[in-house]
Amino acid sequence: MLDKKITFIGGGNMAEGIIGGLVSNEVFKPKNITVFDILDERRKYLEATYGISSANTAVSVVKDADVVVIAVLPQDIVQASQHIKNELSEETIIISICAAVRIEKLENIFGSQHKIVRVMPNTMIEAKHGYSAVSLNEKTKDGDKEIIVTLLSGLGKVMFIDEKLINAFTAYSCAGPAYIMYFIAALIDSGVESGFSRKDSTSIALENLIASAVTLQKIGKHPYEITDRMNSPAGIGINASHVLNESGFHGIVMSAVKKALERTNELENKVF
Known part of the structure; x- marks a missing residue:
């Protein structure tokens, strides 16, 4: 179990799948998992279902987070990041599961000094089989990689790939x-x-x-x-x-x- 704090910005179906995997496989303690979603009803549902915490604002939950997962629609990522990007520590691992958003764009949004991780999650989380694909920017370290493997291993297997193969992974593995x-x-x-x-x-x-x-x-x-x-x-x-x-x-x-x-x-x- 990781003795870390993880925050989800966005609480949609994919975020819920990951949260469920983290809780059921005891990767994180539920008390160390926090979610922010613009829908109050959605926050309450995730909190009640998985025993995690929720927050009314994104800013309040990213300051102390070791890992921040950006789980919003691709077209909403710029707006979703506006209020949190200045609150993130350079030691925070920023994981994006937003399809079609390249690492270069993520670095433009959050700053190239940050640890940026692009993930295409396993689509068969409930079965705990299938691969999640991971691409990293140059700021991530070996220790960060170990955290990512532990986190995603609760959802299935993990494969580190060059970002140029992310789209192929989406079409071949995710679909x-x-x-x-x-x-x-x-x-x-x-x-x-x-x-x-x-x-x-x-x-x-x-x-x-x-x-x-x-x-x-x-x-x-x-x-x-x-x-x-x-x-x-x-x-x-x-x-x-x-x-x-x-x-x-x-x-x-x-x-x-x-x-x-x-x-x-x-x-x-x-x-x-």
Whole structure:
């Protein structure tokens, strides 16, 4: 458990997901977590649900914070920072989870003398699986990095990447579960069409999904090496694979990620 104080500026869904992960995994003591949100109702809800503290003004909660998480909409970050940027210590770690806001912009807002961390959080926080991506500015130190790892490890795994890959991470990893959900939904429907109840079809699909992921994780081989072993001559599997290849399944998935990345780049250029 970190003996630090953390403050959230913005209490939306992503902030709540992180707060919930920090509390349930005992990364921070609830009394050391504070949130400011412009909506009084939202502050009261987060305080009552997670046992944390809330504040009526942002200024009052950042002065003593070791970590400040900026969790507002990208278009609101300039306004949200106006009242707090002069209250922040140079030792405070400023973490932004605002999509499309680059470190350079964050340094322009808060000052390049500050420790700036850009994070794309794990979107599957409830499952505690998946990666959060982290990019750092030059002012962050090894000790700060350890704090960040401890903080984000309560949400899943942590990957430090060059900021130029943040948009790709957003399109590939953050949106990734959606691609997999579409595939699972189709697989479940195919099970129902084959005669299984939806409950049994779901159970089979999920167990196969987990088994496939664990197998790849353990043996470290390319997926096609596994399917090659499963597809016997003139067998069932190879006939099914034929349809997937004929429909361009592989290319469709790649095109979906490519399209998501194009949109991510568009949004970044549009916000600032």
